[in-house]
Amino acid sequence: MSGQKVAPVHQAFPSKAAHGGTHRVGYGETLVTIAWTYGVDHQELAAINHLEPPYHLQPGQRLYVDPEKAAMAKLPSMQRPKAEKKVGSVKPSFKAVLPKSLAQQWLWPAKGTVSAPFSTNNRGVDIQGSQGDPVFAANDGIVLYAGQHLRGYGKVILIQHSKDLVSAYAHNHQNLVAEGQSVRKGQRIADMGKSESNQVKLHFEIREKGKPIDPKRFFAY
Numbered sequence: 001m002s003g004q005k006v007a008p009v010h011q012a013f014p015s016k017a018a019h020g021g022t023h024r025v026g027y028g029e030t031l032v033t034i035a036w037t038y039g040v041d042h043q044e045l046a047a048i049n050h051l052e053p054p055y056h057l058q059p060g061q062r063l064y065v066d067p068e069k070a071a072m073a074k075l076p077s078m079q080r081p082k083a084e085k086k087v088g089s090v091k092p093s094f095k096a097v098l099p100k101s102l103a104q105q106w107l108w109p110a111k112g113t114v115s116a117p118f119s120t121n122n123r124g125v126d127i128q129g130s131q132g133d134p135v136f137a138a139n140d141g142i143v144l145y146a147g148q149h150l151r152g153y154g155k156v157i158l159i160q161h162s163k164d165l166v167s168a169y170a171h172n173h174q175n176l177v178a179e180g181q182s183v184r185k186g187q188r189i190a191d192m193g194k195s196e197s198n199q200v201k202l203h204f205e206i207r208e209k210g211k212p213i214d215p216k217r218f219f220a221y
Helices: 031-038 042-048 067-073 100-105
Strands: 022-024 062-064 113-116 125-128 134-136 141-147 155-160 165-175 188-192 201-208 211-213
Touching: 031 042, 031 141, 042 067, 062 067, 141 165, 155 188
Parallel strands: none
Antiparallel strands: 022 062, 113 125, 125 201, 134 188, 141 155, 155 165, 165 188, 165 201, 201 211
């Protein structure tokens, strides 16, 4: 419906427990987009599901998104350990430890004003601009995904920069690169837009092993 506000669903990961630790593949979904949705590393997701490149998936296929659930599913029911109630357990910190010199190797992906910084409610930063403004690759890498089947991100590009680091460029008006393509730092990869957003902006994320990290570790903004 015209004028309908789009919910920022990229602000919260779905609960693995609520899905029984599994995910049913939908039309257009890929291993990369599913991993991104659950905040896990796509290579780890492939490993626990015994998938080999190029990771072809079929709609309706069930994937484990929780390594513990996958491991338990392989055991006979009598050997499966009973769940233990943990008291006072602390969730591990996923803050990246990056050398300061690494910050000099990255390029800010778009001109504009940061309208929403990284926070517990925002996995990346939002950069306001005008329709058609250029979006640039923040660093050298390979395009993991370029499409619009990642719910809440509109037309989005995911670029892998190293074994652990991936950046995302969302709500584009037009993607200018394709999956599997090599890109260079500063290369124009998209035009800014408002796909699945109520305003023109670039939503930019950096993740390490699937977990969002504050771009301030790479940039001053």
